[in-house]
Amino acid sequence: MLEHVDVVHGLYYLVMHGLFECFGPSITVLRLPSVLAVAVGAACVAALGRRLGGSPVGLGGGMVFGLLPSVQFYLQEGRPYALVAAGAGLSTLLLVAMLQARRDRWAYWAVYGCTILVCGLLNWLSLLILPAHLATLMWARVARGTWAHWAVSSTVATAGAAPLILFSWAQSDQVSWIPPLTWHMLIGPTILLSIAGLGTLVDRPRAGRLSAATVGLPLLAVPQLGLIGISLFKPLFVDRYVLFSLLGLALMIGVVLGALVRAVSRRSWSASRWVLPVAIAVVSAALLPQALTKRSPQSRVDDVLAAAAQVERLKKPEDAVLFVPAARRDTRMVSPHAFTGLQDIALEETPERSRTLKGVELCPARIRTEILARQRIVLVTDAAEVSKPIISVRDKTKISTLRKYFTTVADEQVRGRRVTVYERLTHGHPS
Numbered sequence: 001m002l003e004h005v006d007v008v009h010g011l012y013y014l015v016m017h018g019l020f021e022c023f024g025p026s027i028t029v030l031r032l033p034s035v036l037a038v039a040v041g042a043a044c045v046a047a048l049g050r051r052l053g054g055s056p057v058g059l060g061g062g063m064v065f066g067l068l069p070s071v072q073f074y075l076q077e078g079r080p081y082a083l084v085a086a087g088a089g090l091s092t093l094l095l096v097a098m099l100q101a102r103r104d105r106w107a108y109w110a111v112y113g114c115t116i117l118v119c120g121l122l123n124w125l126s127l128l129i130l131p132a133h134l135a136t137l138m139w140a141r142v143a144r145g146t147w148a149h150w151a152v153s154s155t156v157a158t159a160g161a162a163p164l165i166l167f168s169w170a171q172s173d174q175v176s177w178i179p180p181l182t183w184h185m186l187i188g189p190t191i192l193l194s195i196a197g198l199g200t201l202v203d204r205p206r207a208g209r210l211s212a213a214t215v216g217l218p219l220l221a222v223p224q225l226g227l228i229g230i231s232l233f234k235p236l237f238v239d240r241y242v243l244f245s246l247l248g249l250a251l252m253i254g255v256v257l258g259a260l261v262r263a264v265s266r267r268s269w270s271a272s273r274w275v276l277p278v279a280i281a282v283v284s285a286a287l288l289p290q291a292l293t294k295r296s297p298q299s300r301v302d303d304v305l306a307a308a309a310q311v312e313r314l315k316k317p318e319d320a321v322l323f324v325p326a327a328r329r330d331t332r333m334v335s336p337h338a339f340t341g342l343q344d345i346a347l348e349e350t351p352e353r354s355r356t357l358k359g360v361e362l363c364p365a366r367i368r369t370e371i372l373a374r375q376r377i378v379l380v381t382d383a384a385e386v387s388k389p390i391i392s393v394r395d396k397t398k399i400s401t402l403r404k405y406f407t408t409v410a411d412e413q414v415r416g417r418r419v420t421v422y423e424r425l426t427h428g429h430p431s
Contacts, residue, residue: 061254
């Protein structure tokens, strides 16, 4: 499969395959790595905050990271983005520890480089963490030897991920669904950078001194701005690709919370002990409705299971099924029982036989012939709000034939998918 699609996630699939072999395929095994990865990321933020700003900064930043809505969403996903965030946190913590110790040991730099490489193999856009670390090194004015060690480690990591980048670029059609960058897409990054800017004003970083701002601000800003820059040439602006940058946001929010604790402690040391618990409790309560929503089926904008359930409810004996685009055949692959009795009349070779994700379809003329030989057809496609222009000749043939010779008798939309039932018109004959 990786030869044709999703080679960019090859390492993640390999890891999950091993876990499924050891512990069995289950939802728990699928999601647990992401949960643990977020815990590691939060611990890294806490350690960074304690090293760079004191215990209140570390404790506040670590707890905030786990409460961020985007982080809460991807900690329950069977995807590699939480693992990348954990790796980014570990590599940043290694870098700060080495800079503070002022020791350039090759063993530590080798671990740093390997961590960056693993992140790159999980998602090569995570290599944007390297220019973020570069900005930190420039801000801290590190010694020449440190520059040399970092340059070698980062070059080796990039070179190790380069084959994946080049090979996956040939599969760029897999991200063709991402829309071009627009101004409203920049609202989110602007808000995040504004919050980080407030933390920078509180921290007051100075050139030549390692601080929370010299680490946290580049960790947030560089990946966000880097992805925006890439998206000007190739649309790739999806927030999960730079989920790891929220480590920097959490660290900067920790700085603000730490400053609040210090301000209160000047008046009452006993009262200052309640600042963080109260702040975290208020934030948790405010975000609870959103957290519950993100754990509900309604938060899934592309719910394959819900679409399959609609098919099972609407189908009748002798019905046929079509998929537009062909990638929507994943509905049947995930829930084959829901399609029992439905013939996929456009399919020439199954995905298993053709060793492809979507299978191989008939030519447009034969698809038209198969459609006209049926009385009822179930069409599975995208919901109107997420559908893209139809560019495939086969898909255009499906839609045009259905609209000309059939009428709609049922039409259901459910969380990103659309299931429509067509019946043959009683009048008119195909030419």
